[in-house]
Amino acid sequence: MTFAALATTAGLSQTRGFLSPTGVEIAFLLVGLVTFGAAVVTVTTRQLVHAALWLVVALGGLAVEYLLLTAEFIAWVQVLIYVGSVVVLLLFGLMLTKAPIGRSPDADSGNRWAALAVAVASAAALVWVVVDAFRTTWIDLDGPAEGSTEVTGQALFRNWVLPFEALSVLLLAALVGAIVLSRKAKATPTGTASHGPSSGADGPAAAPADGPAAGPASASEGRPSSQEGAR
Amino acid sequence: MHLAYPAVLSALLFCTGLYGVLARRNAILVLMSVELMLNAVNLNLVAFDVWLSKAAEETLHSGQALTLFTIAIAAAEIGIGLAIVLAVHRNRGTSDIDKLRDTAEGHEHDGPDSDGSDSGTPATPATGTAAEKAEATA
Structure with missing residues (x-):
């Protein structure tokens, strides 16, 4: 079944191209850029509280991405749990460990450059593999939403x-x-x-x-x- | 939508979190990076679930169910992790993971600390701060 689906999507992909992105793809790309930028600032900023606040931007951007992927219920769960509680917990943790409010120059450890090399190497490998593997694969977002609350609830309480x-x-x-x-x-x-x-x-x-x-x-x-x- | 968009964004977010886990020194910042990595996995699960539910007629929705489970486990993980970080901060006076190397082997500059007896090891590096905190809480 999956093989046939792959064949049909490969056939469908003839009518689509990289150079003519749809509106959903453009929105996904823009929100993805914001999300990735916020994530990079989260792991590089030297102000600890700002790191937690940029994490809010990254997680909220991911919620928007879920909405664009028609996974509506996951998006609201993401907003409720991550933005609502996890970041608040992190801020409380920063407060209770008496984190310095201003710049803390020792936020990064000495193996920063080794970590950067590992991250860049793994990012290059993963992106190459993923793009090469799913070059001709398209998500069909038309029709009824695949992640509405009804669909997710039925799957969750029927099979899981x-x-x-x-x-x-x-x-x-x-x-x-x-x-x-x-x-x-x-x-x-x-x-x-x-x-x-x-x-x-x-x-x-x-x-x-x-x-x-x-x-x-x-x-x-x-x-x-x-x-x-x-x- | 092309499947490469969410997959590439997920890979980039995962590697950002990987850099944060490896390069950060504060334990709470490491926990934030772990959250980033878990969210990258969630995005991958949702994207592939939406793709397979349309392309392969998959009605189990395993991707979305696993995403919900991952979110719940991440919430539990952040609670336990912060409790551990707070307990370490209360006992040692620091949440700096570069200084928590009591179980490390072969650090010469930590020699007297790590070669001491088991009872002396946790108390020795932060004797001053521990005493201050004991006085402060008493």
């Missing part, structure tokens, strides 16, 4: 229900893990003091072996196990 439910378990695990990891170290000595006798032998046995410096880590690991024991 089990991974969808497993994903909720993953999100719950990530939630619990983030709370456990970001708990204040000040609260852990009282926690081990109160949970120490009830949790049995592993708490006192583990603490002297790891030494005083590893105390908060082992204590924070001891908390969930004791909570599970309480359940």
Whole structure:
């Protein structure tokens, strides 16, 4: 089926050309240039907060690209989750780690030129392979949208229900893990003091072996196990 | 639309993120670059899903479903990653990944630190800042 589709698209491609781009292609190209430029500024700017704000431009541009590809639901999910929550989380992270507001000259490490060489080499290889592979391939954007909410919802809840439910378990695990990891170290000595006798032998046995410096880590690991024991 | 447009943009975004991961020093900037790489993969998935759903009559929409899963996993990843970065920053006083080399081998200038006992290793490089933070939180 795919082979026949390839044959038909190859046949269709005779009527289309590189030199006569459609309006959608021109819009995709312009938004893509903005997105790529914002991404480059994100990874090269020395002002940390500006990097997060340029990331908003890059992710928003990608949402527009999804809209141009008729993937409407993905576009709004992108706006909601990435622009709405991930960037806010990143800004909070920058704030809580006391990032300098002005220019920070040590934002880039010393292996910048090696990284640039690797990135340029992989970009050249990937672009060459991709252009060579899909030179005669066209996306047919006419007709009903392939990514409307109805189509995506039917595909998701008809064929992908089990991974969808497993994903909720993953999100719950990530939630619990983030709370456990970001708990204040000040609260852990009282926690081990109160949970120490009830949790049995592993708490006192583990603490002297790891030494005083590893105390908060082992204590924070001891908390969930004791909570599970309480359940 | 020609399929090369989204594919090339996706490749360029991925390599931009790759440069960011390799060249950045702040851990949060590295996380931003990881987000860029994940978004490049998402664009590829959506473009190929739209192409295959029309060209090959594919009704499973695996590309869009996997895109949604990738977005959710990226959200979980950024939450866990920021929690780890904040915990490291609280314990060490820095989120500079060039300075977090306790498990590295063969660094001569880090010799006394990395050759010390297990209990002394995390406390030694940032004793001053750790003590300050302990006083500040107490």
